[in-house]
Amino acid sequence: MxxxxxxxxxxxxxxxxxxxxxxxxxxxxxxxxxxxxxxxxxxxxxxxxxxxxxxxxxxxxxxxxxxxxxxxxxxxxxxxxxxxxxxxxxxxxxxxxxxxxxxxxxxxxxxxxxxxxxxxxxxxxxxxxxxxxxxxxxxxxxxxxxxxxxxxxxxxxxxxxxxxxxxxxxxxxxxxxxxxxxxDADSDPAVLQYTGGTTGVPKGAILTHANLMANVEQVRLLLEDSGLEGGRLLALLPLCHAFAMTSAMNLALASRSEIVLLPRLDMKQMLRTIETERPTLFPVVPALCVAMLSYPGVERFDLSSLRCCISGGAPLPTELKQRFEKRFGIPVVEGYGLTEASPVVTCNRLGEIGPPGSVGRPLARTEVDIRALDDPTRALPAGERGEVVVRGPQVMAGYWNHPEESREVLQGGWLRTGDVGHRDENGFLFLTGRIKEVILRSGYNVYPRTIEEALFCHSAVAEAAVIGIPDERCGEVPKAFVRLRDGEHVSEAELLAFVATRLNPLERPVTVEFRSELPKTVVGKVSGQELARQEAAKREERSGHG
The missing domain is CATH 3.40.50.980 (Rossmann fold)
Structure with missing residues (x-):
């Protein structure tokens, strides 16, 4: 290109x-x-x-x-x-x-x-x-x-x-x-992509032609050794979402590949399509990896055409990635992005063995920095946690009709992501959670993803999410929500004891609620926001009866 x-x-x-x-x-x-x-x-x-x-x-x-x-x-x-x-x-x-x-x-x-x-x-x-x-x-x-x-x-x-x-x-x-x-590719909006952004209220991220063209080229360069050119790409994730728009539709056209379109999630149809259409690249979200692993009879389908899965849209637990790769023999390349960045910011390289839990290094022409949570102008050294900020040609022009919010998140050419993370000495990025999801327990920051990773280490856990709930003594404490794998059983006490060996005392959840399903966003990401809303409704109901 x-x-x-x-x-x-x-x-x-x-x-x-x-x-x-x-x-x-x-x-x-x-x-x-x-x-x-x-x-x-x-x-x-x-x-x-x-x-x-x-x-x-x-x-x-x-x-x-x-x-x-x-x-x-x-x-x-x-x-x-x-x-x-x-x-x-x-x-x-x-x-x-x-x-x-x-x-x-x-x-x-x-x-x-x-x-x-x-x-x-x-x-x-x-x-x-x-x-x-x-x-x-x-x-x-x-x-x-x-x-x-x-x-x-x-x-x-x-x-x-x-x-x-x-x-x-x-x-x-x-x-x-x-x-x-x-x-004018640099200034004319191509897409208004609606997102909750960093404030939770849906806003249209203004993505220019240049933003989207830059990002698809960045992703194409990253994957050019995957046999993408002239291959087949399976598009099951909704193209109306920024991740699939760039990493499925636009990427396929940039590499002159064929897009195998599926209009909805039907596991049997999806697996049969992989077997018959022989796609080579498959963008996925973690919830889809979980669904594939738990689908009865999945071993009967020939998935050998897939050279690579690109995971985005939500954090991919390390244990889930390892289990998926071992079961199917398909490498999973995890990336990180957000709608406001068209959306891909960092990604692991195919064939590169990066540190476990990392979402990779910045794409070409992209800078990632970590800033202090109490001062977005103060850069932090490697190893310290702070807010992830991004600068690059894929960063949006602003929010449609929201000039104040645009100024708040776009400062000095940097996009404030609202995500918490850190970098290692080699530039690999690790995510810990959202600023708004950080649990303040006895004055200390507790990060939900750390607890979720520990929960995923238990073989019975299929999905997990952690939120903070009010506590009179500590201010907030972690509560875990878990969906178990089919046919598995573990008690709350057993699971709490299991994660206690992997977490410090402040990180240990005080309770686990088992669910048959966890609420999801439209792209299949477990919705901590909805769980928090449900918990607030329960508290209100209890106080009303008190």
């Missing part, structure tokens, strides 16, 4: 020009070439321009992983628009709030009962001008599409088309090339 100031549509256009007949997408048995996807994206761009979408206006994608997402993402960018990625799992209220905040004028979604009604409701309560509805069955092979329309008829939403509700085929019915749009 040359010229990191190039805009994102260049990724698809260059790949289509160089390898027009190479497979670009595979979806439920249907294959799309690079030329087909580029042509469809161009028609989407032209259609949006005909609808009056101007440069910089926001186009929303409320789509699961599908050919529509890829074509509409690059089509909207080619038209000069800014993409707003909506998670299909969002509620109607969440979709409405993000439409209002972002000023989305066109929303593209599927003709499914679980999606279209949520978007349609926003047409009457926001300034959203147009909804474009894509028929899911048309993206499938002909026979599967016919069966879907018959057997899944109840899942298809009745759509009443109008000037404000258009079928996708109407959007792309012209064969004209879109009007060329001049894009």
């Amino acid at each position: 040359t010229g990191l100031s190039t805009s994102l549509p260049w990724l698809l256009d260059q790949a289509a020009a160089a390898t027009p007949d190479r497979p670009c997408l595979s979806f439920l048995g249907r294959t799309y070439s690079y030329a087909e996807v580029a042509g469809l994206a161009a028609r989407v761009a032209k259609g949006l321009q005909k609808l009056g979408v101007c440069k910089g206006e926001r186009v929303g994608l409320c789509l699961p992983n599908s050919p529509y997402f890829v074509a509409c993402y690059f089509g909207a960018l080619k038209a000069g628009a800014t993409v707003v990625a909506f998670n299909p799992l969002y509620t109607e209220d969440e979709i409405r709030a993000l439409i209002v905040d972002s000023g989305t004028v066109v929303m593209i979604t599927l003709d499914l009962q679980v999606l279209y009604p949520k978007v349609a409701a926003a047409l009457h309560s926001t300034k959203l001008r147009i909804a474009v509805v894509c028929p899911l069955s048309d993206a499938m092979p002909l026979s599967k599409g016919l069966l879907f329309r018959v057997l899944k008829r109840g899942s298809i939403a009745p759509v009443r088309y109008s000037p404000a509700v258009l079928p996708f085929n109407s959007l792309v019915s012209n064969g004209d090339e879109p009007e060329p749009v001049t894009i």
Whole structure:
């Protein structure tokens, strides 16, 4: 790749020009070439321009992983628009709030009962001008599409088309090339990626074309020895999330690889797809590694095509990484990032044996520093814990409509991540937790991840999370939440005794609550925030009855 100031549509256009007949997408048995996807994206761009979408206006994608997402993402960018990625799992209220905040004028979604009604409701309560509805069955092979329309008829939403509700085929019915749009890659927003950020309130991180182009090139360089070029990449994680957007979709196009798209998590379908489609690279989150390890009969599937899994989205416990690699013989490369950095910041190198528990060293052209928790301007030496700060070409321009929060997290060219960690003498980064999750016990900082790592060392533990709960004597104390592996049993006393040998007295949890499931975020990360909310509700209920 040359010229990191190039805009994102260049990724698809260059790949289509160089390898027009190479497979670009595979979806439920249907294959799309690079030329087909580029042509469809161009028609989407032209259609949006005909609808009056101007440069910089926001186009929303409320789509699961599908050919529509890829074509509409690059089509909207080619038209000069800014993409707003909506998670299909969002509620109607969440979709409405993000439409209002972002000023989305066109929303593209599927003709499914679980999606279209949520978007349609926003047409009457926001300034959203147009909804474009894509028929899911048309993206499938002909026979599967016919069966879907018959057997899944109840899942298809009745759509009443109008000037404000258009079928996708109407959007792309012209064969004209879109009007060329001049894009300033360094300053023009490509994507508004919503995140809780460092304050917990959803905000749109402004990711420019240059931010995203820099990050995909950084990741590509890191993985160029993995056989990525011209390979196959399995995209199960939602493309609407920054991790999959960069490390699956954009990375595949930058390396002219094929993207094997899966629209939802179905373990049997996923394992069968790996066996039949033979992908070489698989971005994962820790919860997915846990699910694969515990899936009954997983050993019957041939997963040997996978050369590497990239883990992100949440901390990967050392014990889980070792168990996964031993069971499947697939190396797992763990990285660290955040939406505000497009999102990848550090990563372990394939074939490099780094220190256990590390999330790697900074990517090319990226600086990572550790600052004092009580003074973000004071740098700390190797080995000392503090706030992780990041500087590099992938760092966002700021938060959409939130200038004060932007100034708070972007200081002197550095992004304050809100994460706590330390570096060793060789530059490897270790994460301890979030600043807001640090437990203040008797005046000492206690880090949830340290306790979670100790819990994961027990062979019966499948998932674990630790939060702080109020305590009259100590201020706060750690409480652990644990999901056991299927068929395993351990008592609270046994587990507390087990971790007591691995933790200092301040770090030892006071209680363990066993759960059949732990609450997750939309990308499969165990939600400590939700556990804290549930605990607060319990305390309030108890005080109400007191």
